[in-house]
Amino acid sequence: MAITLREEFDRLRNTEVWKTIFRSGSGSSNLHRAQAVQQNVFLHLFSVKVRSRALAFSPTWYLGALTLSTFFILVATGILLMFYYHPSVPQAYADMKDLQFVVSSGVFLRNLHRWSAHAMVFLVFAHMFKVFYRGAYRPPRQFNWVIGVFLLLMTLLLSYTGYLLPWDQLAYWAVTVGSNIAKAVPFMGKQIRFLMLGGNEVNANALLRFYVLHCVILPLAAVLLVAVHFWRIRKDGGLYVPEKKL
Amino acid sequence: MSDVNTKPGAAAAAPTVAKDKEVSRREFFAKMGMGSLIVAAAGTGLFSYEYFSPNVLFEASPIIKAGKPDQFPPNTVTLDPQSGIYMVNGAKGFYALGAICTHLGCLTAWKPELDMIACPCHGSRFNRDGIKIAGPAPQPLPWLKVWLSEDGYLMVDRSETLKEQEFVRV
Numbered sequence: 057m058a059i060t061l062r063e064e065f066d067r068l069r070n071t072e073v074w075k076t077i078f079r080s081g082s083g084s085s086n087l088h089r090a091q092a093v094q095q096n097v098f099l100h101l102f103s104v105k106v107r108s109r110a111l112a113f114s115p116t117w118y119l120g121a122l123t124l125s126t127f128f129i130l131v132a133t134g135i136l137l138m139f140y141y142h143p144s145v146p147q148a149y150a151d152m153k154d155l156q157f158v159v160s161s162g163v164f165l166r167n168l169h170r171w172s173a174h175a176m177v178f179l180v181f182a183h184m185f186k187v188f189y190r191g192a193y194r195p196p197r198q199f200n201w202v203i204g205v206f207l208l209l210m211t212l213l214l215s216y217t218g219y220l221l222p223w224d225q226l227a228y229w230a231v232t233v234g235s236n237i238a239k240a241v242p243f244m245g246k247q248i249r250f251l252m253l254g255g256n257e258v259n260a261n262a263l264l265r266f267y268v269l270h271c272v273i274l275p276l277a278a279v280l281l282v283a284v285h286f287w288r289i290r291k292d293g294g295l296y297v298p299e300k301k302l
Numbered sequence: 303m304s305d306v307n308t309k310p311g312a313a314a315a316a317p318t319v320a321k322d323k324e325v326s327r328r329e330f331f332a333k334m335g336m337g338s339l340i341v342a343a344a345g346t347g348l349f350s351y352e353y354f355s356p357n358v359l360f361e362a363s364p365i366i367k368a369g370k371p372d373q374f375p376p377n378t379v380t381l382d383p384q385s386g387i388y389m390v391n392g393a394k395g396f397y398a399l400g401a402i403c404t405h406l407g408c409l410t411a412w413k414p415e416l417d418m419i420a421c422p423c424h425g426s427r428f429n430r431d432g433i434k435i436a437g438p439a440p441q442p443l444p445w446l447k448v449w450l451s452e453d454g455y456l457m458v459d460r461s462e463t464l465k466e467q468e469f470v471r472v
Contacts, residue, residue, distance in 0.1 A: 229408055229423065232406070232407045232408065233406040233407060233408065233423060235407075236405075236406040236407040237406060247355075250355065251351075251354050251355060254354070254356055255356060255359045255361055256359070256361060257361055259360075259361065260360070261356060261359075
């Protein structure tokens with residue numbers, strides 16, 4: 057069975073269509089395998105070879121990969137939620153309630169989005185603690201740590217902007233408090249709060265601004281930084297794996 | 303020389319020492335280019351700031367009609383959550399306090415049983431004159447300008463903070 061499957065797969069890899077898409081062709085030599093990774097737009101961010109020890113559980117606890125997984129869940133569920141949510145003052149809260157009680161599977165998707173968001177914040181911190189206590193931030197990986205700090209910032213901003221969207225009491229007062237914290241910035245605090253809210257109070261403009269940030273600008277920025285983050289893993293010599301103790 | 307492309311002026315200026323400070327054509331254009339890029343970047347920044355600052359806002363007027371004086375019994379503190387003010391009918395007359403906590407902007411509440419104004423967010427407490435009793439609030443609650451309109455309503459201007467205590471007697 058296994059042999060026939062492999063033969064079928066090899067036959068597929070030799071077709072003209074496959075070869076136009078995947079330039080590396082059908083061979084299975086080390087060179088072909090390396091090219092299969094290197095010449096794929098998604099895979100070329102990663103190393104063509106990794107130490108098997110780097111794939112073990114203990115060096116990373118897979119925290120970075122788990123964070124990425126929650127991000128994918130958030131993108132998928134977030135796009136689905138956008139089909140029912142209107143970022144307007146009269147409708148936002150009602151839409152959120154409709155998702156909970158009226159829309160088929162709405163409560164499942166909304167809760168999945170919410171819990172994944174909490175999990176992502178937790179996992180980002182766990183990942184950073186793991187990297188810090190392992191010493192994996194040290195040269196030559198110091199720049200990737202900086203990228204990671206920006207990714208932490210993106211995660212927190214995504215979390216904060218998403219918090220307003222249900223437009224309930226918790227959301228309203230959390231953003232009131234948060235925008236007043238921004239107002240405490242020296243010299244330009246008032247202007248920052250005004251730009252953030254699109255006015256002087258948490259209202260329709262603020263809801264729309266947070267919605268655009270949450271659904272477009274911050275996710276795009278996060279994807280860009282994630283791409284650099286992964287590419288840098290390869291450029292900095294792969295995942296940090298301490299020498300095995302003898 | 304490998305820097306021919308980057309520093310053409312160096313070779314040209316070398317024979318005549320007096321022409322040291324002359325700028326070569328290429329340097330001139332490079333500076334012009336860099337200068338216009340800087341101007342364009344500054345313009346983009348200004349444009350963005352202007353674009354993202356709304357010029358017209360659909361927000362409530364700072365001047366509100368609080369109500370007729372007889373709506374507020376003597377010696378009471380009344381919160382209007384909609385406009386975020388307290389109308390106080392005290393011994394010396396009427397005055398109005400902003401009800402927005404000076405710490406981080408939460409709406410405070412009057413607690414008659416404690417004879418205090420309390421903020422639910424971070425526990426700041428004020429007396430009925432707006433003076434802070436406890437909590438993180440950095441400022442007292444502001445005294446707002448109050449006057450009696452011609453048709454007998456107590457009016458409050460939320461944008462005008464009084465420096466000294468003023469009372470409206472009816």
